[in-house]
Amino acid sequence: MPPAHGATPSPLGEPAIRPPQPPGESFALPARDTSVAVARRRVRHQLYGWGLPSTTCDNALLIVSELVTNAILHTQSSQVRCLLWSSGQLLRIEVADEGPGLFRVRPRAADSEAENGRGLLLLDALALRWGVVAPDQRAGCTVWAELTAAAQQSAPAAPAPHTRARTAQALLPG
Template sequence: MPVFPLHGTTPLTLPAQAPAAPRALRRGERFALPALAESVGTARGHVDQRLCHWGLPEDVRDTARLVISELVTNAILHTDSHVVTCRLEASPRLDRLRIEVADEGRGLDRRTAPRRASTDAEHGRGLMLLNALAARWGVLCPDQNAGCTVWAELRP
């Protein structure tokens, strides 16, 4: 199983593909937003509405809103994307929630070393926060010129 380096955390292996659940049990959605600052709030509201519809508890929705905010913000700030694509998928028993955000950037710059934010910095803690909130997370970069997908799994 391939391992991809992550900025600011221990490398994780790609998740194994689980057998597809019957269509009636699957809960998933994909939506695209312009790569603008206003889209962060839109993504947060969309995630909250969808997870509420699926019956996920408030604490899971709180965490998911924070995760989607961080991932969309990073995609907007750190890439030249015009559009970010978000994907949500809940397992049939609602015991796993996967959140993905794909950008149109140039992929991971393997020459850039992770940096620590200074105590008075306004930015630079998003991936540490993601690492603390998610059961697992990772970055998929199939081609250095085709963007990245950052994913996180929450376990209610």
């Protein structure tokens, strides 16, 4: 099965880039709908504490909301784990669940009347890169996204979706 748009499953073995330790933050929350707001508050506190630009923080909060919501709604997990790390130039977000994994994950256009179904499109639009750690490589499913963490003087044009898919890299923390 080819990878989904923007998603490249991570290979086993040593990652191309290992997240710096610290700064990093990891926390687990029960898989309940109230945990989405708790995750946003914890992420907001951590990112502003790191002094990341407000645009990065706002985009990260949207991504965390989507990923935690998906993990809660689409799996039968008892908990959801979030991982954040920043190199100063790059912010990485990971959300892991205890579910069976994502199969044939593809951003798709939602029906105009639908209240949901736009999460992966949002992720694809906001993240520099994102992907899914294949469920056969880890228990559960881990969806990760990377954002620019440094302040930019002018916002560059977003790459075309086909370019984003070709440049997607899977990075697996150790």
